[in-house]
Amino acid sequence: MLGFTRAQSAGFVLMVAILLAAPFVAYPIFLMQVMCYALFAMGANLLMGYIGLLSLGQAAFFGMGGYVGGYAVQSLHLTPELGVVLGGLTGAAIGVVFGWLAIRRQTIYFAMITLALAQFVNFFAVQDTGFTGGENGMQNIPRGKLFGMVALGPDLHLYAFTLVIFLAGFLFAHRVIHSPFGQVVKAIRENESRAISLGYKVDQYKWIIFIIAAFLAGIAGALNALVTKIVTLTDVGNVTSAIVVLMVLVGGIGTVFGPLIGAAIVIAMQYYLASFSDWVTVIQGVIFIACVLLFRRGVVGEFAAKLKLSL
Amino acid sequence: MMMIFGKPAPLLFGQLLLGIINGSFYAMLSLGLAIIFGLLRVINFAHGALFMVGAFVTWGLLHYLGIDYWVALFAAPLIVGAFGLLLERGLIRFTYKLDILYGLLLTFGLALVLEGLFTNGFGSSGVSYNGPDILSGTLDLGFMFLPVYRGFVIVAAALVCFAVWFTIERTRLGALLRAATENPSLVQAFGVNVPRLVALTFAGGVALAGFAGVLAAPLYSVNPNMGSDLINTVFAVVVIGGMGSIGGAILTGFGLGVIQGFTEVFYPPASSVVVFAVMAIVLLARPAGLFGKAA
Numbered sequence: 001m002l003g004f005t006r007a008q009s010a011g012f013v014l015m016v017a018i019l020l021a022a023p024f025v026a027y028p029i030f031l032m033q034v035m036c037y038a039l040f041a042m043g044a045n046l047l048m049g050y051i052g053l054l055s056l057g058q059a060a061f062f063g064m065g066g067y068v069g070g071y072a073v074q075s076l077h078l079t080p081e082l083g084v085v086l087g088g089l090t091g092a093a094i095g096v097v098f099g100w101l102a103i104r105r106q107t108i109y110f111a112m113i114t115l116a117l118a119q120f121v122n123f124f125a126v127q128d129t130g131f132t133g134g135e136n137g138m139q140n141i142p143r144g145k146l147f148g149m150v151a152l153g154p155d156l157h158l159y160a161f162t163l164v165i166f167l168a169g170f171l172f173a174h175r176v177i178h179s180p181f182g183q184v185v186k187a188i189r190e191n192e193s194r195a196i197s198l199g200y201k202v203d204q205y206k207w208i209i210f211i212i213a214a215f216l217a218g219i220a221g222a223l224n225a226l227v228t229k230i231v232t233l234t235d236v237g238n239v240t241s242a243i244v245v246l247m248v249l250v251g252g253i254g255t256v257f258g259p260l261i262g263a264a265i266v267i268a269m270q271y272y273l274a275s276f277s278d279w280v281t282v283i284q285g286v287i288f289i290a291c292v293l294l295f296r297r298g299v300v301g302e303f304a305a306k307l308k309l310s311l
Numbered sequence: 312m313m314m315i316f317g318k319p320a321p322l323l324f325g326q327l328l329l330g331i332i333n334g335s336f337y338a339m340l341s342l343g344l345a346i347i348f349g350l351l352r353v354i355n356f357a358h359g360a361l362f363m364v365g366a367f368v369t370w371g372l373l374h375y376l377g378i379d380y381w382v383a384l385f386a387a388p389l390i391v392g393a394f395g396l397l398l399e400r401g402l403i404r405f406t407y408k409l410d411i412l413y414g415l416l417l418t419f420g421l422a423l424v425l426e427g428l429f430t431n432g433f434g435s436s437g438v439s440y441n442g443p444d445i446l447s448g449t450l451d452l453g454f455m456f457l458p459v460y461r462g463f464v465i466v467a468a469a470l471v472c473f474a475v476w477f478t479i480e481r482t483r484l485g486a487l488l489r490a491a492t493e494n495p496s497l498v499q500a501f502g503v504n505v506p507r508l509v510a511l512t513f514a515g516g517v518a519l520a521g522f523a524g525v526l527a528a529p530l531y532s533v534n535p536n537m538g539s540d541l542i543n544t545v546f547a548v549v550v551i552g553g554m555g556s557i558g559g560a561i562l563t564g565f566g567l568g569v570i571q572g573f574t575e576v577f578y579p580p581a582s583s584v585v586v587f588a589v590m591a592i593v594l595l596a597r598p599a600g601l602f603g604k605a606a
Contacts, residue, residue: 054412056419101591104598105550107411108354112546113594116587119543123584238539242419249416281427288420292413293405 003178007309011257019163028155029227030271034264035166036224041247041259042173043216048245049254050177051209052189054111057098057118058244061091061217062224063236064121067132069222070141070231080144080152084165084222091218092211094121099210103203106192118241125236137232141225152226162223169216174256176212185209217244246284249291252298257311261299318576324455330572331565332461332530335468336523338564340545342475343519345554349492350512353403353414359542360425361517365391365524366533367429370440380443384467384525391521392514399513404506422539429535437534446529464526471522472561479557488512547590552602559602 004012022031040062047053069087072078078086102113125132132138143152152158176182188195188202196202225231234240243266251262266284273280295302304311315323340358347355355361368387372378378386398421406414446460479485491498491508499505524538531537545564552563567586575582593601 052412054415101594104594108348108415109550111412111415112354112550113590115543116547116550116590119547119587120584127580238543242423245416245419278427278431281423281430283427285420285423285425285427288423289402289417292409292417292420293402296409296413 040220043213057114059240060121065218065221087222088219095214252301334565334568359538363538365521392518395517442529553600
């Protein structure tokens with residue numbers, strides 16, 4: 001039903017086992033952030049890896065998802081699962097508009113347009129301090145009670161919640177790709193003119209993928225707001241857009257497990273290099289360059305190529 | 312006081328002037344991007360960072376070597392251009408055979424490295440640079456006061472833009488460049504060293520960014536983020552104008568600066584997003600851009 005290859009099934013089982021055991025070994029907040037960013041990167045990977053569009057404005061959906069999700073929980077006193085759903089819908093709604101504009105151009109123009117459109121959201125977040133908190137950000141976001149019953153305050157409770165959403169998102173993204181729809185999407189990546197001549201409405205496919213990516217980004221943003229209890233201008237800024245692209249690139253563009261591995265590597269780097277503050281940017285830049293020149297397939301891609309498997 | 316459209320004239324002219332100045336930078340930077348893209352098929356995301364490097368080089372020349380502004384006006388673009396040559400030969404040329412997006416990602420990484428390095432070296436608040444004394448003070452034009460340096464920036468930018476346009480559209484070198492843009496292998500078959508032409512084109516485009524950096528140094532605070540703040544707008548300018556036409560890039564740059572200036576007069580909050588709004592409208596009405604071919 002899920003359409004995993006045998007290797008992917010094994011990988012999936014291994015991934016679930018590791019994620020179940022991990023919070024007893026590693027810092028749960030770190031692991032939850034990895035899963036949030038992995039969700040975020042899975043959306044970006046749908047765009048970059050499967051339909052061949054590079055968006056440099058994904059943080060707009062992630063950040064606004066975070067703001068709306070945080071607002072819903074903090075000020076409207078909604079339950080956390082509703083906050084996450086609202087965050088995802090916010091991302092998707094912005095994605096509908098931005099995608100509608102951006103799919104009119106391709107490749108580098110698409111990248112520049114998404115970057116420019118994200119500035120609107122950025123501008124809004126800086127200006128409307130009543131809602132977003134401006135420079136201070138939205139602080140002390142409560143985690144609330146799941147369905148009004150189970151408190152998510154304890155890290156392990158929130159971890160379980162995050163894990164469920166992450167796995168749902170993972171299976172959803174895989175289901176999208178491994179479907180007749182997904183086959184057309186890949187055909188568009190391989191040869192857009194041929195897909196058009198075969199009668200496919202290429203723009204609609206691009207738009208739908210863009211909206212799905214924005215939806216996943218919104219969910220990830222709202223979830224991240226619950227995990228870190230804070231949403232700031234960084235979450236909606238260009239650096240975050242760059243980081244998610246880096247995650248996809250490092251993990252492996254167009255691989256199933258790449259976004260998770262990429263997110264784990266980049267977030268770990270930020271944790272361990274936090275004391276070097278400004279050098280983090282330099283190191284991230286060097287990794288960008290190294291990935292482009294030396295390992296374009298990314299960690300998962302290189303690994304899969306060695307084993308002659310599809311992961 | 313004279314009023315135009317219900318606004319005091321000095322305010323209107325003052326903002327128009329600021330708009331033209333911003334437009335000069337948009338024009339110079341989008342021009343460099345267009346030239347580089349034309350031949351290399353690479354959109355240089357490090358362009359803003361190299362603009363910033365140009366401003367820092369100007370400051371460094373004075374601060375460490377005591378070299379003044381007038382020399383820096385020529386030296387800094389050369390230094391930035393030479394640096395660009397190294398980048399092209401050392402890194403960027405390896406992306407030509409790959410998907411077009413890899414060139415973007417590589418230069419994007421380059422921008423992060425440069426900005427990170429300068430932040431480490433000079434802090435995020437940066438340094439300040441005083442322009443030459445002869446250009447300080449203001450000129451009374453009758454209808455407004457014009458700070459001399461600002462007038463100089465507009466003239467210098469316009470001259471450089473014209474010179475670049477002239478070189479590309481009216482000289483033999485430009486003809487070669489245009490031919491290589493159309494069909495590199497054919498031009499190579501005629502005995503032209505195309506890889507060298509490509510490298511020099513990149514250096515030239517980057518030198519333009521360096522030159523813009525020199526002009527910007529006395530105007531704005533010289534800081535590591537000055538390029539990334541500007542370049543987002545420049546990319547929108549490039550989307551609006553399309554990169555197919557040199558004249559188009561220049562016109563679009565100046566035009567959007569003026570639109571931004573007017574927005575500052577009539578509805579200030581919108582001035583920082585008006586360029587992006589224009590971009591959205593152009594995408595709806597003319598998806599290929601004002602001067603562009605479909606891409």
